[in-house]
Amino acid sequence: MISLKKKILFIVTKSEPGGAQKFVYEQILISKNNFDCFLCTDTEGWLFQAASAHLAGSVLNERIKEVSFSFFFTLCKFIRKYDIDLVVCNSAYAGIYGRLAAVLTGRKSIFVSHGWSSVYQGRGLSGIFNLIENGLSTIGSAILCISNNDYHTALKKIGISKNRLHVIQNKTFSQLSVLKPEFSPDKPLKILTVARLDYPKRVDLALAAFGNYSDVHVYIVGGGSQETALKDQVKNDEILNFTFLGSIENFSSFQDYDLFLLLSDSEGLPMSAIEAMSCGLPLLLSDVGGCEELIANNGVLVKNNIEAIREGLSYCLDNREQFSTASLNLFNERFNLSLHREEYINYYNSVMKKN
Structure with a gap:
């Protein structure tokens, strides 16, 4: 049977667990009844395995992580074959490939x-990368900015035209499966960090601040290039x-902890912190990126x-x-995806209707 639904291709560079991957997975979940959903990523990693049952098709290619003309033409061929209507690009390489392929095949992106x-990870080359991003924004x-901070950064630091930008603050599903137990003053405070152990995350600061700190135990969920060095320390x-x-794939046991900690040199609007909010955890976050948008008498921003x-x-x-x-x-008011899914559906439809 021929589907009459519009077709959306979600493209993200890596399939490993992470904030962008969590975003893509949940976008597929909320979109599958309205659109036929497709996925492009590197391997059969966490994202592909989680989303595969909900996909109308996929393309996996590890060359998405490098400069590859063969991958680019493979992507264009896939878009034409499945008559994709909209390409939703996540992460740097995916953003380049997806937008160029969309414009070459005459699709929306x-x-x-x-x-x-x-801006935040370009270091000495930020000016060059911003010029590239500005150019890509024109094609x-x-x-879609996932925080108000991202929106203002796009306007003021990258120089992207206002009429290209739209803000929907990151949202996610509630992780609260059982009522959170009350804090016990007789036990060490259980602090949770959920993050990829790579730059720009600063678990080293957590170690310096709370290593052998009395009445506190810190639990770190995540892996990455810094994991071995941190364990050695x-x-x-x-x-x-x-x-x-x-x-830990699909980690959801936030309610087993007393406080959520995320220290970082840069952030968009961290999904792990929003998930922690859904279980009623106070937040202790670095004052970077869009983190301030998650704090409203429910935690602290720190230098x-x-x-x-x-x-x-x-x-x-x-x-x-x-x-x-x-x-x-605050989670239920602004960040609960179950209550606000139509914001994304309406936005995707509006972009596909643009001339």
């Missing part, structure tokens, strides 16, 4: 910002209150120095019950 790596149909410094749990981080923890402890209630309320 959306680039999802996820924190503007051209793509639209840019814990072993060499005889730090007893840090536990590395490794990469990336040991004194500020420790003071932030103390303030969270003094207000933990109030912060816990506020986190859950």
Whole structure:
């Protein structure tokens, strides 16, 4: 039977667990009843395995992570073969390939910002990367900013035209499966970090601030290039209150912890922090990127120095019950994907209808 639905291709460079991958997976879940969904990524990793049952088709190619003309033409061929209507691009390489392939095949495209790596991770080459991003914005149909901070960065630092930009703050499904147990003052505070252990994340700062800190135990969920060095530091410094749990697919046990910690040199609007909010956890976040949009009397923003981080923890402890209630309320008001899914569906339809 020929489907009469519009067709959306979601493209992301890597299939491993991460914020952009979580975003793509949940977009497929909320879109599958309205559109035929397709996926382009590197391998049969976490994202592909999680999403495969909901896909009308896919293309897997590890050359998406490098400059490859053969992959580019493979992507164009796939778009034509399945008559894709909209290409939704996530991450740097995917953003380049997806927008160029869309314009070459005469399709609409959306680039999802996820924190503007051209600004925050370009380092000495940021100016060049921003010029490239500005040029790509002129050939793509639209840019979806996942935070108000990303929107203002696009306008002021990259110089992207306002009429190309749209903001929908990151949203996710609730992770609350059971009621969160009350905090016990007789047990160490259980602090949770869920993050890929790569730049720009700063688990090293957490170690410096809370290593062997009294009445605190920090649990780290995630893997990455820094994992071995961080574990070696814990072993060499005889730090007893840090536990590395490794990469856990579909981690959802936020309610088993007392506070969520995310220290980083740059962020878009971190999905893991939003998931923690859905379980009523107070937030202790670096004051970078869009993190301030997640704080409304439910946690603390801190500078990336040991004194500020420790003071932030103390303030969270003094207000933990109030912060816990506020986190859950704020999540349902602004970040619950189950309640706000139509924002994305309507946006995709509006872009496909553009002349």
